[in-house]
Amino acid sequence: MPLFSDYWKPKIVGELNGQHIKLVKAQGEFEWHKHDNEDEMFLVIDGEFDMELKNKTISIKKGEFIIIPKGIEHRPVVKNEVQVMLFEPANTVNTGENTKSEVTQKK
Amino acid sequence: MPLFSDYWKPKIVGELNGQHIKLVKAQGEFEWHKHDNEDEMFLVIDGEFDMELKNKTISIKKGEFIIIPKGIEHRPVVKNEVQVMLFEPANTVNTGENTKSEVTQKK
Numbered sequence: 001m002p003l004f005s006d007y008w009k010p011k012i013v014g015e016l017n018g019q020h021i022k023l024v025k026a027q028g029e030f031e032w033h034k035h036d037n038e039d040e041m042f043l044v045i046d047g048e049f050d051m052e053l054k055n056k057t058i059s060i061k062k063g064e065f066i067i068i069p070k071g072i073e074h075r076p077v078v079k080n081e082v083q084v085m086l087f088e089p090a091n092t093v094n095t096g097e098n099t100k101s102e103v104t105q106k107k
Numbered sequence: 108m109p110l111f112s113d114y115w116k117p118k119i120v121g122e123l124n125g126q127h128i129k130l131v132k133a134q135g136e137f138e139w140h141k142h143d144n145e146d147e148m149f150l151v152i153d154g155e156f157d158m159e160l161k162n163k164t165i166s167i168k169k170g171e172f173i174i175i176p177k178g179i180e181h182r183p184v185v186k187n188e189v190q191v192m193l194f195e196p197a198n199t200v201n202t203g204e205n206t207k208s209e210v211t212q213k214k
Binding site for chain 2: 014015016017019021038039040041043045063065067069085087088089
């Protein structure tokens with residue numbers, strides 16, 4: 001795939017069993033959201049970020065991953081550019097089903 | 108999870124949307140096999156290996172991944188120890204549905 005540098009715009013790089021594999025670069029604060037029907041996995045390829053949950057914040061470093069179960073509100077916060085691999089169902093909307101914003105990606 | 112050093116014995120480290128995330132260390136030649144109903148993804152965490160297909164061989168290096176679609180016969184061949192993250196449905200049998208051997212893992 002071509003190189004890219006834009007933030008919060010996941011690129012689909014693979015598909016298996018109805019799941020998409022995506023790569024995303026990010027920096028800054030995303031929005032609070034949840035996915036009603038889909039678990040989502042974030043695997044850090046380079047850099048690190050904080051995953052804010054309602055009751056705690058978890059730092060995810062290079063080589064580590066976190067799975068956000070369906071229905072759990074979360075907000076990624078990135079101090080310095082991070083590169084992340086995402087695993088989620090092919091129909092996942094990045095900002096959740098009930099949130100629309102300028103960073104919402106089409107399916 | 109505890110450290111491990113045995114080969115060809117994937118350890119489940121996560122689950123999402125009916126898919127398992129597994130870590131495996133491997134060295135040597137695996138067996139030819141296929142999965143009738145499941146696509147399988149191999150992401151190299153450290154090292155490299157060759158994925159032999161019936162008509163070609165593809166080298167997968169650190170940070171790269173390969174997706175083997177359902178029904179495709181394949182055989183991993185590892186010269187020096189490789190560390191791989193696997194993504195596959197929770198019910199996948201590592202040697203395929205129609206092959207049983209000493210390296211077959213229980214579900």
